[in-house]
Amino acid sequence: MNNNEIKIMADKEYTMEEIKEKAYAHYGGFSQYATKVPDDSSGIRYYSSKSNESLRSPFAVDIDKILHNPLYNRYGDKTQVFSFYRNDEITRRATHVQLVARIARIISMSLGLNIDLTEAIALGHDIGHTPFGHVGEKYLDELYYESCGRHFYHNVHSVRALKVITPTNLTVHTLDGIICHNGERPEGEYYPSEPKSLEQFEELIENCYTKEGFVDTLKPFTLEGCVVRVSDVIAYVMKDRDDAEKLGVNVDYEKPGQLGGMNYTFLSNITENIVLNSFNKPYIKMDPEYFEDLYRLKKENAKKIYGNDKINDLYDRTIRPMMKALYNRFKEDIINENRDSFIYKHHVDYERFKKTYEKNKMRPDDMVVDYIAGMTDDYFIDLYREIFGDDDVMKEVKYVGYFD
16 A cells, blocks of 8 residues: 555545444454344343444443443452452452453454453453352352242342343343353353343243253353353463462362463463364364363362362351351341341442332342342451451451461
């Protein structure tokens, strides 16, 4: 291109429609299997939206809605794996979400998929997670099921957080990717399911609460959702080991195999292998030997980190009884409409959530679960102390300090 041609292009005035077309083409991806940016988002949201008139694509609007959600800030003080440590180098939920988003963006960009949709799913995928990680999730599920026969899962609650507690009117593509992200057993191949209507999505959500094991059958209906699903496992499997080593937890693992023993080599090797196997394909795939290594790493983590009796014993002695006491207290407060209770002052009557609870009639258990799941670790501990004082359970809570 010569200087005259460059000058002509530089002098050209573009309309907003032309700019949008070029921007959407970039972020929407070049692959035939990428999720296309719809001309009108009214059919993929719960109520009408003017996002299609914006410079941003509907999925980019989803990103901004998630980033500005009041629950997003709470990622910063929620456990990823290790609680009770005053250590700024240990991964928190916020760092994990950033890592998932970055890994997923790299894979989606390389495969020509929709980058905006990928990022929206990744940033919102854990927004409904409990304090104290998967241990907190397990305890809250036990209490919820015992009280009303419904199950709690953080991926399902992430959708509730973005759809009910804070009705942000996200696209069904983003919500579907969020609810379907939780593949605790890694897979060698990830195929998207059939597209879901808003009505089908509502039925799917209810089945997760009431049908035993249904949540394990979920599959996203976009390739971008499949990318986030595998990126979630990639993001934590080696990072959790790094954190364990920093804290002196026994991580005497077998040889790392194809994936490399350091987090940066692991990330490079597995993302490149996924891209090579998935380029211009209607699925996300890795070589069998890479999958075997990933699955083995995950199983070793389950045994030596997540199933570590020394770590879990402290949770069982503290967080389990504390959560039960708070759950029962707040359910009683809701039933008795005790407006002086913290569940009203800090949640139900909180300015950002108040309209939701005024507009929708909800079970007392649902309101209690909404409150507890939205807590950060520190808020949970301080709230318990505020209500019950330094009782025998509270005295068991011990932090490892910066100088210990």
